[in-house]
């Protein structure tokens with residue numbers, strides 16, 4: 001068998017292998033596995049973002065609680081206003097200060113209650129997200145097992161084809177085989193195509209000189225799609 005014939009034989013078997021690969025890739029089991037994995041990943045990202053926000057909120061809460069305490073102490077100093085006035089202090093000045101402190105306290109307490117509400121809603125969301133993540137994790141494992149079973153079912157066919165391919169490849173120059181495999185990995189298929197109406201399958205015209213080269217059973221590479229072209 002000529003190299004060209006062997007290449008064509010190789011490609012025929014490789015086409016059968018490719019079909020199995022495509023069937024596996026487009027199987028329901030794999031689609032669901034991919035979906036569950038992407039959901040899991042998404043949940044993980046969101047959980048990490050919530051963790052960071054929770055730390056921020058707790059820090060804010062602690063700061064505000066400290067300020068509430070500080071202002072509380074400040075206000076306590078005005079509890080004996082009568083004595084302070086008796087001691088010669090300016091009542092209107094003290095009252096103004098006390099009112100200002102009370103105003104600040106109100107504002108800080110309002111801020112604090114907003115933060116506490118956000119912490120609460122965040123922790124509810126967090127709980128939900130953790131549950132969803134757990135469910136997705138379980139599902140990913142389940143679909144992973146199912147997909148493995150589908151793969152195992154096709155393994156004998158795949159192994160047999162690979163063995164046949166390896167045998168045919170023995171009669172093909174290594175360099176040619178490498179080029180073939182490179183194209184195959186780039187999802188170019190078929191890799192070897194017959195010259196049709198002076199053109200490659202991609203529509204690229206071949207010069208007469210190039211066409212002449214094919215006469216003797218040679219194979220040339222298409223300048224456009226890089227497939228191997230032969231003359232049938």
Ligand SMILES: [Zn+2]
Pocket residue numbers: 200201202203204222223224225226227
């Ligand atoms: Zn081409």
